[in-house]
Ligand SMILES: Nc1ncnc2c1ncn2[C@@H]1O[C@H](COP(=O)(O)OP(=O)(O)O)[C@@H](O)[C@H]1O
């Protein structure tokens with residue numbers, strides 16, 4: 001089971017599938033980092049709507065992906081954490097510090113566009 | 125006794141009532157997480173002005189609510205902790221780490237607006 | 249000791265009743281707002297421990313006179329499992345369950361006298377005393 | 385105790401199988417969605433610890449009845465190196481490796497009862513119990 005990565009304008013969207021294994025998640029990290037270069041993507045949406053849980057390994061790896069992509073020049077936003085998943089993560093103490101979150105793909109894409117527009121203006 | 129949740133622009137405001145039970149506070153946690161999705165809220169104000177105390181269970185649950193809502197894409201700010209309540213919380217050693225606080229509803233709403241505007245422009 | 253108020257503790261609503269009773273009794277005695285909040289918060293912690301760890305018990309509130317001064321006395325009592333290591337339970341941050349582990353040490357800091365009597369299989373009794381500031 | 389489900393844990397796919405089995409068993413018992421997510425997440429943490437620190441082990445899932453209430457029981461068991469200092473391992477943020485150190489303390493917060501039996505050279509057994517809310 002792999003994670004499909006779609007191109008949407010200047011952004012990439014990684015669509016997580018349920019039942020993802022640790023190895024698949026680690027493979028995605030490599031994959032996205034390479035693709036950001038290939039597609040000259042300025043933004044990446046990590047869409048975890050389909051995940052029925054995010055444990056501490058998942059949170060650590062997602063955070064690592066977001067931080068690595070930023071170093072590659074792409075803004076990253078994590079979208080679609082479901083209410084029960086958010087609740088369990090809060091219980092675990094997983095805060096995803098430093099990672100942007102948005103409700104769903106639509107909100108996440110909108111956030112990225114505004115972010116990228118601002119970046120163009122401020123010369124960042 | 126339930127906690128009324130009002131919609132105010134792109135934000136939700138949860139108005140805590142005195143005499144809140146543990147079960148009611150836990151119910152609010154579920155409720156807000158779901159409503160953030162329904163209303164596509166970008167910010168949530170937890171207004172505890174009417175609470176005459178916040179004990180360790182209350183503090184732990186409020187912190188959990190704020191963390192979970194951020195994972196759902198909504199910035200959260202806790203407002204209205206009264207001076208005597210703050211003093212008792214400090215005696216207990218309750219810190220509400222990682223939770224944004226403001227003096228009252230007005231300050232909290234202003235903080236959220238600035239936060240949301242900033243979010244559009246820069247990464248975290 | 250004057251009249252007592254007994255609040256049976258079985259579930260979360262009783263926690264609210266107990267702390268509200270403590271606040272009311274303290275107010276009638278003449279405690280100021282800050283002290284009333286400390287009293288109510290300490291009671292809330294003890295009452296919740298009864299619900300969480302013993303299942304049932306009671307909070308007894310009373311006014312006493314000691315050495316010529318008036319004292320609010322709170323007794324939290326249960327016949328639950330007791331606490332095997334009290335020293336540990338009184339440490340900030342130690343919880344056997346999901347708590348923050350601040351209830352017992354925090355309650356202790358909020359009052360003038362704190363006593364705990366517990367042993368495995370013998371239940372737990374915590375007694376708090378708060379002295380009315382002089383000139384009230 | 386009723387029938388048991390045993391999931392051998394050897395590598396990352398087994399972690400997924402174990403948590404999915406836990407979710408399924410919990411659902412058949414009548415747990416709500418939020419509790420099922422907590423159960424599955426706790427199992428995921430324990431199963432991953434087996435893979436990471438012991439290399440191999442198993443997760444046993446069972447339904448029990450205690451004091452008239454139904455309970456989901458999760459036992460994570462391995463013959464790995466064991467944990468030298470359990471107090472430390474149960475602290476938020478302590479990891480001997482690259483982890484966040486939130487697995488054991490987090491799993492504890494997600495259930496009603498948590499027990500750990502471990503010693504250097506004697507393996508590790510963690511038992512979780514989650515009580516079915518009354519009226520289900
Ligand atoms: N009434 C009680 N009966 C049995 N055990 C108790 C009782 N009150 C407290 N304890 C034990 O003492 C520990 C510390 O209590 P406390 O400081 O109030 O923190 P918390 O309730 O957050 O764990 C509890 O985790 C529990 O193991």
Ligand SMILES: Nc1ncnc2c1ncn2[C@@H]1O[C@H](COP(=O)(O)OP(=O)(O)O)[C@@H](O)[C@H]1O
Pocket residue numbers: 056429433434437438462464465466467473474478479480481482483484485486487488489508
């Ligand atoms: N099954 C096990 N066997 C041996 N050691 C373990 C086991 N589970 C946990 N540990 C030890 O306890 C520590 C804390 O575990 P945990 O809280 O799950 O955090 P993490 O796995 O992120 O380090 C681990 O770093 C490890 O040293």
